[in-house]
Amino acid sequence: MTNIDWDRVSKGVARENKKMIWRPYGIPTVMDLEHSCFHDAPISKPWTEIPEQMIVSVAITGAFFRKDQNPHQPITTEEILASAREAAAAGASAIHIHVRDEDGYNVLSPERFEAVIQPLHEEFPDVPVDACLVPALDGEWEKMSDVLDSGLLDAAPINSTATYIGDSLFVKPTPILLEKTRKILEAGSVPEIAVYTDADVSNADRYLFKSGLFKSGAIWLVLPALPGCSPMENPRQMVAGLTRTVEAIRDVDPEAVIMVCAAGRASTHLATLAAVMGLHIRVGMEDTYYKWPHREDKLTSNLEAFQLAQQLAEVVGRRVATPAETRAIMGLKSRTEAAASR
Template sequence: MVKIDWDRIGKGVARENERMIWRPYGAPIVLDLEHSSFHDAPISVPWNIPETLAVSVAITGAFFRRSQNPNQPYTPEEIRNSARECLEAGASTVHIHVRDDEGYNVLSLDRFEQVIAPLKKDYPDLSVDGCLVPALDGEWAEMKRVLATGLLDGAPINTTTTYIGDSLFSKPAPVMIEKVRIILENGGIPEIAVYTDADVSNADRFLIKSGLIKGPAFWLILPALPGCSPMNNPRQMVEGLMRTVTTIRDVDPDGHIMVCAAGRASMYVATLAAAMGLHIRVGMEDTYWLWPHRDDRIQSNLQTFQLGAKLGEVLGRRVATRQEYTDMLKSCAQ
């Protein structure tokens, strides 16, 4: 057991007359958060963080089924109605996947039109991005048909080779590059979707250094899913997100970065991203959990948007309007 010399401590307290050392050299002002009494240079200035927070809502995604979350939207009507709820509540944009009659992801012009065309009619200032990942025979041609309609204002480019859960997910470089060309040819914005910091290097090598995508680019960070940047505890979450963001900043200093509430990290990683001055994507595509420390399932996309908006309120960042989000996306036009 440690022995404390209380006699020596008592003598020291008496020597100091029971007082702290205090020399108020700046009196009469004891503490000023902005200035020093010794010079007129500013000490603390407002942080360079966007006043607005773009909040995208990813409505359904490709993977999760109702056995994992019974609230998952499947049909075009369910996806459209869920998106409309979020837009009515003030969401900056929505991210769209569509599913077939069995609830599996599908690349279908007809179903994209059923979801997106009515939304664009009702919200003329709305920009929509959607996931077009050709994996089956015939889907490449269908992707080109969807892009040719102008329904989508942007589409992700996944610069990755990784396992997503138990499935290998790989974008061969020629396919990746050609898809960017097709998106640009049809007036869309390619959104660089990265799952690890290595994906940032792929994007830099194949898309940026080639001159195909010029900065500022639009980036999506999707961590925390099995196979992506691991975020199994708060330390991993902070270190992993910081690593990916700084890697992006090295290759695209002025790029727009949106971080997805994904996996167990869910709304915690969105909170960290919003505090860092980044933008966020919430919704039912990338997770079915609300929080990393509990098993509460997401009840609706509207619920996740409301949480995202509350984050902005707490951090003093107003949710970007649809027009503000559209302007941000257009600033990435090549």
């Protein structure tokens, strides 16, 4: 243990007359966050990297979670539609759709997609709707094509990835990645680049941007924190991982529109970090069944997930983008204009 020379300390206190050094040159103003008394140039301005509008997309159910993991998980077509309606009515910026079969497994069924999405378009014509179309089984490529050709979708993700997600190997071979992108564009929809690790950003750069298929200003979905994706098992990993991925995207696509998914245990804390960074977010029961990373509380509905996002937007001084504003940010035409151009 270090011994302090208290006699020397006492003499120093006496020499300083028991006072800190204080020279208030700016009197009568002692502290100003915006100006200096020595010149008239501003020293602090509002941050320009934080847009007021924040897209909050709600992903209703996804392909994986079942009712034994979360009893509130929407599974049937009726449950998915009801949950999507609830979120849209509450002011969600956009809706992301998967549909399930009778056994609760993800399915590419044009009929089921239409049963969910068409009523949403009729009731909420401005709300952008995208859907995850991942052809993994025989015949699903043709069904994916049918859904795209139907004009139901405003956008659809493409996954520039090769990774394990949970206990499943998930790989998009490059020819499939390119051809699916072409089909989305031909259908008049907007392709969204879905990345799960920073390596996926490199794949997108090599195959989508350097090929000329994409230009700067693309829509990106960042989906970390699930098993097999960018690890976020603690706050330090979460901050470092998201920052690295976003920086990698900005290097490839300086004008990128980046939406971060509240995924895995990181959940709402990850969405909070994204909101603070000026990014957009996706919440909902597709990507997590946890409300918070440090507790076991489970989401009771997609409406609850959206309401948490509304509170988050208010806390960080932003607001949830309207569906019309979301269309403008994503470069989407109105559904009437899109139908006329097909």
